[in-house]
Amino acid sequence: LIAIVDYGMGNLRSVRNALDRVGAESALVDDPASLRAADRVVLPGVGAFPDAIAALRERGLADALRTFAAEGRPLLGICLGMQLLASRSSEFGDHDGLGLIPGSVELLAPGDGLRVPHVGWNDLEVRPAGADMFATAGDEPTFYFVHSYEFRPSAPEAIAGVTDYGGPVTAAVADGRVWGVQFHPEKSAEDGLALLARFAAC
């Protein structure tokens, strides 16, 4: 069973619909005990970093997620859920994250007159850390992004994929079975569904 963390942030229905489509059983989970009982965890998220980390702590989910990851069990963060894996974020001040993948979350500064947020479909260049995640991706995969901040891992080896928006932007991170994607796989058609199917089987 895949637990979808429900902490009041984000469109959980879409993630659920997409997991249904790839044949993966899932349930919304909002307490540490149910999270511990799951085989895999998806941490979705839309909104602002400080609210999100506060909501996770309030429900005891921040510690539960750290324990889950420390046991080597599969965890996938999506969008803000990926940024929460970082050590810290500068969105609306300076805030600690879950610290599962060292690095910080910073405002996008694409230059070239490019607009922020970065909204729309963009390409992915797979890095070695993403070999497993994207093993089943098609040729020239594209994914749907909508974000104003980007995760900058301290160790470049943690970057699993990059996209180009006025320069390289972290599109995916991975450390063992802790995965994070900045894009929305549940809204990225066949390429996104392939990634979710991969996660459900990893």
Add this chain to the structure above:
Amino acid sequence: VLRPRVIPCLLLKNGLLVRSESFREHQIIGNPVHQVERYSAWAVDELVYLDITREGEHDLGRDDQKIKSASSVLDILDEVARSCFVPLTFGGGIRTVQDVRERLARGADKVTINTAGLEEPEFLTEVAGTFGSQALVVSIDARATDGGWEAMAAGGTRATGRDVATWAAEAERRGAGEIFLNSVDRDGMGDGYDLDLVRSVVQATTIPVIACGGVGRFKHLAKAFAAGASAAAAANIFHFSEHSTQRAKRELRALGIPVRMAGIDARA
């Protein structure tokens, strides 16, 4: 590279898909739920559903020979979201934070707000603050005036006196994540977008602008991108022919626009 988006816009009236001309003629063309499965297979980049049912007109229960009306827009949204794996925007008749919450909870990624924002601009601030800018698309129905455009309320029927570019800039300040820009004059005409209108709003804002209204040929979509739009939307042209979005994308590729092909053979 960020791919220019191609977006079919589906109009709902009393639970059925309709086509529109000058915001007035509404001809019933199909069932909204069947259509999403087709578009999913056609590599669309995003879907926009707009409910244009006027208040007091709901549930007319019209059943044509082959087309069965669905019950409510929220039921339609439930069904559509189940098989829609691209971003889904839902709009029309949204007046309260609760209206927004209901639509997002049922699987919409974004909502469009038009009349309620014109009447009470603070509502936009409230929606963006509650759900984030990524969920708020401000829809503007523009009508040409002497030397400019004004924003129209209530489905293009009520003039507001607000200059479109000025209103778009205010919508951005209030937290809109994107602007959905429709031309009342070009709606259903098929002779192309009002490109001066698109340029004026692109210049007045820094958020993505989705152009809509007037597409009669696929090459018109390309003109929106040249005018600075991030996305080109159209309704009628995508309704009446099979595999229309695939054909549109092949034509755009041939014109040198890097649209997302997602498995479509560019040469076919």
